[in-house]
Amino acid sequence: MKLIIxxxxxxxxxxxFFALQLASCKKEQxxxxxxxxxxxxxxxxxxxxxxxxxxxxxDVFDNVLGVNNDFGIAGTGVFGRANLGTESGIVSRGxxxxxxxxxxxxxxxxxxxxxxxxxxxxxxxxxxxxHHRSGKIITTxxxxxxxxxxxxxxxxxxxKFDGIKVEGTHEITxxxxxVSVTNPILVHKWKVAVEGxxxxxxxxxxxxxxxxxxxxxxxxxxxxxxxxxxxYKIEGNxxxxxxxxxxxxxxxxxxxxxxxxxxxxxxxVKGKIKVVRQTLSNTSPWVALLxxxxxxxxxKALVTINGVTHEITLP
Numbered sequence: 217m218k219l220i221i222x223x224x225x226x227x228x229x230x231x232x233f234f235a236l237q238l239a240s241c242k243k244e245q246x247x248x249x250x251x252x253x254x255x256x257x258x259x260x261x262x263x264x265x266x267x268x269x270x271x272x273x274x275d276v277f278d279n280v281l282g283v284n285n286d287f288g289i290a291g292t293g294v295f296g297r298a299n300l301g302t303e304s305g306i307v308s309r310g311x312x313x314x315x316x317x318x319x320x321x322x323x324x325x326x327x328x329x330x331x332x333x334x335x336x337x338x339x340x341x342x343x344x345x346x347h348h349r350s351g352k353i354i355t356t357x358x359x360x361x362x363x364x365x366x367x368x369x370x371x372x373x374x375x376k377f378d379g380i381k382v383e384g385t386h387e388i389t390x391x392x393x394x395v396s397v398t399n400p401i402l403v404h405k406w407k408v409a410v411e412g413x414x415x416x417x418x419x420x421x422x423x424x425x426x427x428x429x430x431x432x433x434x435x436x437x438x439x440x441x442x443x444x445x446x447x448y449k450i451e452g453n454x455x456x457x458x459x460x461x462x463x464x465x466x467x468x469x470x471x472x473x474x475x476x477x478x479x480x481x482x483x484x485v486k487g488k489i490k491v492v493r494q495t496l497s498n499t500s501p502w503v504a505l506l507x508x509x510x511x512x513x514x515x516k517a518l519v520t521i522n523g524v525t526h527e528i529t530l531p
Contacts, residue, residue, distance in 0.1 A: 252522070255502045257460075259521045261468035261502035263491040264528055266460035267517060269425040271483070271531045272377050273410050276386050277431070280355050280368050283318065283333055285308075288361040288368075292479065294335075294343045315341035317348075323356075332356045340376070345482055347531070351375035359390075361382065362404065366390040378531060384413030384425075391430075402447075421461070429456035431477070443447040450475035450487070466494040472505075481513035483530055 278293030294316065319334040333355050340350030351374035359366035370386040387409045392402040413425040429452035455468040468491075475487030491504040507518040515530040 256521055256524075256528055257464045258463065258493060259491070259502045259504045260519060260526070261458050261460045261463070262456070262465045262493055263489075263506050263519045263521070265423040265456060265465075266425075266454060266467065266469045266489065266491050267506055267519075267528065268380075268531060269410075269415060269423055269427070269454070269456060270489075272380065272382060272415060273386060273408075273413070273425075273427065274477070274484065275482070276353065276370060276382075276406055279335060279353060280370055280386070280388060281361055283335070286328070286360060287331070287333060287357055289411065293482070294345070294349070296344060299499065315343060329357060329359050337375075348378050349376065360471065361388060361390055361406075362392070362402070364390050364392045364402070378424060381416040382413070383416075385411045386413075387411075404446075406431045408452075410454075421459050423456055423458045427458040428452050429454075429471075446479040448477040448479075450477060450484070467491050468494060475508060476511065478513065483515050484508045485512045485513055485515060 253447050275293060277294070280293075281288040282292030282295040283288060284290045286294075314338065317336045317338070321332040321334070322328060323332060324332045335353040335355075337349040339350060340348055342348050351372065353370060353375055354373060355368050355370040356368065357368045361368055367390070368388045370388075370447070372382050372384070375382045389407040389409075390407040391407055392404070395401045395403055408427070408429045408431060410425060410427040413427075414422055415425065416422040431448050431450050431452050433446060434449050437446035451471050451474050453468070453470045455466075455476065457464060457466045470490050470492075471487065472490045473486075473488040475484045475489070477484055485508060489506040490498075491506060492498055493502065496502055501522045503521075505520045507520070509517065517528050517530055519526050519528055
C-alpha cells in the first residue's frame with residue numbers, strides 16, 4: 217500500500233507542529249505567568265532550588281575537608297564528627313561501617329602532594345546522616361586544606377545524593393591568615409567556587425547552579441585541636457536556573473545576612489539569602505527571602521514571598 221500525502225496538507229501539518237513546539241518553548245522559558253499563583257510558584261521554585269544546591273554542595277565541602285587530618289580536618293561530612301585519626305600512606309581501604317571506599321593516589325611520589333582522593337559509594341548506601349549516596353566524589357589536593365594557598369578541586373563520577381545526580385566542578389582555595397603578627401594561629405578562611413553545576417532529579421527536573429562563597433572561621437580559633445567548637449560564617453552569591461515540569465526559572469541569589477555553619481551540625485543554622493528571579497527587580501514583591509533560622513541545628517528553613525512565609529525541609 218502506497219501512502220500519498222497532499223502537499224498542502226503536509227504544509228499545514230508542519231505549521232501546526234512548529235507552532236506547537238514554539239508555544240511549548242515559550243512556556244518553558246517563562247518565569248511566572250503574571251498571576252499571583254504563577255508568580256509565587258516561580259519564586260518558590262527558585263528559592264527552594266537555591267537552598268537545595270547550597271545544602272548539597274555544602275555536603276561536598278564537608279566531605280572534601282573531612283577525609284582525615286592529612287588532607288583537611290577529620291570528622292566532617294560522611295566521616296562523622298569525631299576525630300578519626302590519620303590514614304596517611306594507605307592506598308585503598310573499604311569501610312563497611314561508613315559504607316564507602318577511599319582510594320588515595322599520590323600523583324608525584326614519594327611526595328604526599330599533589331594527591332587524588334576517590335570517595336566511592338558504589339551502587340549506593342545510606343550514611344549515618346540518613347542520606348543515600350552512590351557513585352564517586354573525586355578530589356585533587358595541592359596540599360592539606362588547612363594550609364594557606366592549598367587548593368582542592370572536585371569532580372563527580374555518576375555521583376548521586378538522595379537520587380539527585382550531581383555534576384559540575386567544586387573548588388576550595390585556602391585563604392587563611394594568622395590571627396596577628398605575634399600570634400601564628402590561623403583564622404581559617406576558604407573560597408568555594410562551584411561552576412557548571414547541574415542537579416538532576418529522576419523525574420527529569422533539574423537545577424543549574426554557579427556559586428562563589430567565602431567561608432571564614434569566627435569561633436574556635438584558640439582551640440585548633442578541638443574542632444567541635446568551631447563556627448563559620450558564609451558570604452557570597454550565586455545564580456541558577458531550575459526546571460520544574462515545563463517551566464524554567466532563572467534567578468540570582470545574594471547572602472544578605474551571613475550564613476552560620478557549625479562544625480557540629482551538617483545544616484546551615486542561621487542567616488538569610490535573597491533570591492531574585494532574573495526577570496524581576498530587587499524591589500518586586502515576588503523576591504524570595506530564605507531564612508535559615510535562629511542558630512538551632514535542624515533541617516528547617518523559612519521562605520517568605522509577597523509577605524507570606526512557608527516552611528521548607530532541607531535535604
